[in-house]
Amino acid sequence: MSDGATGPDGAAPLDPAIAERLTRDGAGLVAAIIQDDASDQVLMLGWMDDEALRRTLTTGRVTFWSRSRQEYWRKGDTSGHAQFVRSVALDCDGDALLVRVEQIGAACHRGTPTCFAGGELPARSDLRPSDVERGSAA
Known part of the structure; x- marks a missing residue:
């Protein structure tokens, strides 16, 4: 994974203003939920470190960190089933x-x-919220 100095391609690291908002797990990763922009269907979950997020934000193609292969992979490079970024949002906890x-x-x-x-x-x-409030959810 990237050490934050520069990306593997020599590019500038992830914008520090974005990086400081991230809450990473013990491996330095953030969960990335992928959703279809047209249908709102949740498609998949992947993992990103700072470098994968930088690549995703700057190239317009989704890049993940593979926990099993310990390398970056861009969705669609081998399958042809690509993901083109329409928007990226960070949740309230940054994780x-x-x-x-x-x-x-x-x-x-x-x-x-x-x-x-x-x-x-x-x-x-x-269940409905009123069931839980009355304690009848058991």
């Missing part, structure tokens, strides 16, 4: 990014439009 994209092709490495296709878990969906 998650919302990256809205124009998705070309499948977002998931398994070839599905979203990494969340078919992954629904059983959860209660019958």
